[in-house]
Amino acid sequence: AERRHDRKEDHVRLATGQWEQQDGPGERPGGAGNEFDDLEFIHHALDAVPPESVDLGAEMFGRPVAWPLYINGMTGGTEHTGRINQQLAIAARETGLAMGCGSVSIALDDPDARPGFRIIREENPDGLVMANIGVGRSAEDAMRAVDLLGADALQVHINAVQETVMPEGSPRFGDWMRGIEAIVSASPVPVLVKEVGFGLSARTLRRLADAGVRYADVSGRGGTDFLRIENDRRSDGDYGYLTGFGQSAPACLLDAATLEAASRPILFASGGVRNPLDVLKALALGAEAVGVAGAFLSTVVEVGAEGLIDLIGNWQRHVCELMALLGAVDLPALRRTDLLIRGRLGEYTRLRGIDAGAYARRRES
Ligand code: FNR
DSSP states (O other), rough: OOOHHHHHHHHHHHHHHHTTHHHHSTTTTSSOOOGGGGGOOOOTTTOOOOOOGGOOOOTTTTEESSOOOOOOOOOHHHHHHHHHHHHHHHHHHHHHEEOOEEEEEHHHOOOOGHHHHHHHHHHHSSOBBBBEEETOOOHHHHHHHHHHHEEEEEEEEHHHHHHHHHHTTOOOOHHHHHHHHHOOOOOOOOOEEEEEESOOOOOHHHHHHHHTTEEEEEEESSOOOOHHHHHHTTOOOTTTTTTSOOOHHHHHHHTTTTTTTGSSSSSEESSSSSSHHHHHHHTTOOOSSEEOOOOHHHHHHHHHHHHHHHHHHHHHHHHHHHHHTTTTHHHHHTTOEEEEEHHHHHHHHTTTOOOOHHHTTTTTO
């Protein structure tokens, strides 16, 4: 139990360290850009509409939301991380955003770890709250996690890359599909399967849909880097060469669009979302909602719930202004804007046989 507590603290410390190294709002952890930068909206100078005419309204899990942004699953289980959850929950309540938490597993085994999760519901009795559990856990554990938080949805994370590099990792891979099916059929709330920063391919999304999963968060690379976090926690630091493994959120969304809507889950996107423009790009590529972890964690640790509330308010205003600038009155209209796919992301589309040119001419068709 001691070691698990240390791990939660390590994750928060190393993740916030990555985001603090940002040199500006367009930077990712570590200073380099990410593949959201390979996407560019084409500016049509006469298309702008009044910002008041823009409607950001959306649905998450069939529930109406003012705009489709959410605080992604991160932490809980220790006193310190419980306080972080409390701050995040206050921000979620005040801004109306949905919110996830870190893996609840620790609290299923250890009653002392429970208050740091329960606080999320206590601070935000009416908000949309997601529980979280690792793939491979039983359906019974998953239901206990939902109960503990009175959760409205359940995030199930797949983290094979993280488990491989984590010093105390338990790469008990295999039979995950059956486990997911069991959780889906037992769950009284919607199940969302997510990665933790390495992306979900079209193949994976199709398999999840076949297992009855209705929601998936692609959670791609380019933001919080769990390879580096786990490698930094190793005394041998042996896995540094793996940096860059996996796919970015934009790459995953482009990949997913090659599937029929009926053969994939409803898509949420996260991983490397740094600013309102990244939110807009994920929505324009078909995400129904956009998740933010590292950027909001570092904000809440630095400037508390009030600071995060201000930041989220700013983001909402900016997303609205940028939609107006692009002439998109609502989210379906945003999905018809013209997008250039450049650089590494462009190469990805070429190698995967995705028609990048179609994205540059969506307005006309
Ligand atoms: C995470 N993430 C995560 N995800 C999950 O499903 N269960 C978990 O327990 C955790 N734990 C966790 C701790 C910390 C400190 C961070 C920053 C993140 C992953 C998170 O939900 C998200 O998928 C990735 O962080 C990528 O998004 P960002 O950080 O680039 O916005």
